Amino acid sequence: MIPFNKPYSTGLELTYISDALSTGKISGNGKYTKKCQDFFETKYGFKKTLLTTSCTDALEMAALLIGIEPGDEVIMPSYTFVSTANAFALRGAKIVFADSRPDHPGIFEESIELLITKNTKAIVPVHYAGVACDMDVIMDIANRHNLYVIEDAAQAIDSFYIGKDGIKRALGSIGHLSCFSFHETKNIISGEGGMLVINHEPFLRRAEIIWEKGTDRAAFFRGEVDKYGWVDIGSSFLPSEIIAAFLFAQLENLEKIQKRRLYLWEMYYQNLEEYSLLTKIRLPKIPNFATNNAHMFYLVCKNVDQRTKIIEALKNEGILAVFHYVSLHSSKYFGTKHDGRKLMNTDNYSDCLLRLPMYYELSDLEVLKITEIIKKVK
Numbered sequence: 001m002i003p004f005n006k007p008y009s010t011g012l013e014l015t016y017i018s019d020a021l022s023t024g025k026i027s028g029n030g031k032y033t034k035k036c037q038d039f040f041e042t043k044y045g046f047k048k049t050l051l052t053t054s055c056t057d058a059l060e061m062a063a064l065l066i067g068i069e070p071g072d073e074v075i076m077p078s079y080t081f082v083s084t085a086n087a088f089a090l091r092g093a094k095i096v097f098a099d100s101r102p103d104h105p106g107i108f109e110e111s112i113e114l115l116i117t118k119n120t121k122a123i124v125p126v127h128y129a130g131v132a133c134d135m136d137v138i139m140d141i142a143n144r145h146n147l148y149v150i151e152d153a154a155q156a157i158d159s160f161y162i163g164k165d166g167i168k169r170a171l172g173s174i175g176h177l178s179c180f181s182f183h184e185t186k187n188i189i190s191g192e193g194g195m196l197v198i199n200h201e202p203f204l205r206r207a208e209i210i211w212e213k214g215t216d217r218a219a220f221f222r223g224e225v226d227k228y229g230w231v232d233i234g235s236s237f238l239p240s241e242i243i244a245a246f247l248f249a250q251l252e253n254l255e256k257i258q259k260r261r262l263y264l265w266e267m268y269y270q271n272l273e274e275y276s277l278l279t280k281i282r283l284p285k286i287p288n289f290a291t292n293n294a295h296m297f298y299l300v301c302k303n304v305d306q307r308t309k310i311i312e313a314l315k316n317e318g319i320l321a322v323f324h325y326v327s328l329h330s331s332k333y334f335g336t337k338h339d340g341r342k343l344m345n346t347d348n349y350s351d352c353l354l355r356l357p358m359y360y361e362l363s364d365l366e367v368l369k370i371t372e373i374i375k376k377v378k
């Protein structure tokens with residue numbers, strides 16, 4: 001039996017959790033939260049980070065921070081997880097779905113500008129499979145139309161964008177705000193978990209207040225105010241130290257985890273390259289402005305039937321491959337709210353994309369077994 005995903009524990013998690021317990025404080029914003037936030041800020045050049053209990057929460061914080069009000073419009077790809085849209089729908093925004101690129105499931109940058117109206121407030125690019133959207137193009141559109149950019153970087157830890165200036169920037173460091181996930185299905189995990197990145201200076205103080213239930217408690221503990229109270233709207237977005245301690249153990253092993261995942265990804269690619277040419281099944285494409293963080297290995301089949309055949313062949317050998325993302329514009333909740341535009345690339349990925357098992361403990365032999373089974377499907 002080969003599962004689709006298997007959460008990896010580095011062995012240090014329990015040590016750090018007991019250390020957190022021994023400090024006598026396991027609620028949020030303590031020693032391990034700071035250690036994790038420092039790690040991300042130092043390693044990736046994020047201006048300020050706040051751990052959250054999920055990427056969903058980080059996205060909801062982003063919607064609060066940019067002041068979404070009923071009637072505001074937010075542009076995002078239809079081919080994404082529901083949380084990307086829910087965060088803004090919860091504040092009353094009208095969601096405007098864009099198509100995916102023909103060569104990659106990420107947002108089709110060229111289609112964005114046509115969707116902008118006087119009510120548009122933000123663009124939310126999703127770095128699908130940890131592969132960058134063309135951020136120069138997106139930031140240029142946003143700057144010209146005075147829009148916020150919120151990166152959904154849920155899958156994009158340790159991945160980069162190479163701009164026209166040749167500079168390599170970490171995904172999550174480019175938009176005004178960015179959101180990461182440490183859900184057990186991502187590269188670096190804490191069960192449930194996430195992070196908000198604040199790159200836009202004017203959001204710094206308010207982000208902390210929203211994070212701490214609408215109070216200035218964080219400033220109080222730094223000694224900046226002599227008492228704390230209710231100063232703005234907010235909620236409980238911060239994780240406990242137990243989650244942060246778990247996450248820190250993962251961060252200490254980030255390079256090891258990434259190296260193994262990249263090795264497995266390359267192995268899939270090489271084993272399937274010739275087959276893909278023969279069958280016209282597409283392998284993941286990494287545009288030259290993006291890097292690969294091996295979050296996901298997927299196939300884009302020719303049609304639903306071919307995908308079903310591969311899923312069945314794998315299932316017969318006890319291997320679980322999955323597909324995802326019913327296009328949000330045609331989902332049960334949103335279908336009737338969509339403006340009727342056809343999003344052809346999005347629908348194609350919904351019908352034809354198949355994700356193969358990808359996790360740290362997957363063995364070389366298992367990848368070989370998976371690819372041999374696939375190659376027998378004509």
Ligand SMILES: *Cc1c(COP(=O)(O)O)cnc(C)c1O
Binds near residue numbers: 055056181183
């Ligand atoms: C996983 C994921 C999310 C949600 O992350 P959670 O931490 O589970 O809330 C949001 N957007 C994308 C693109 C994701 O892949």
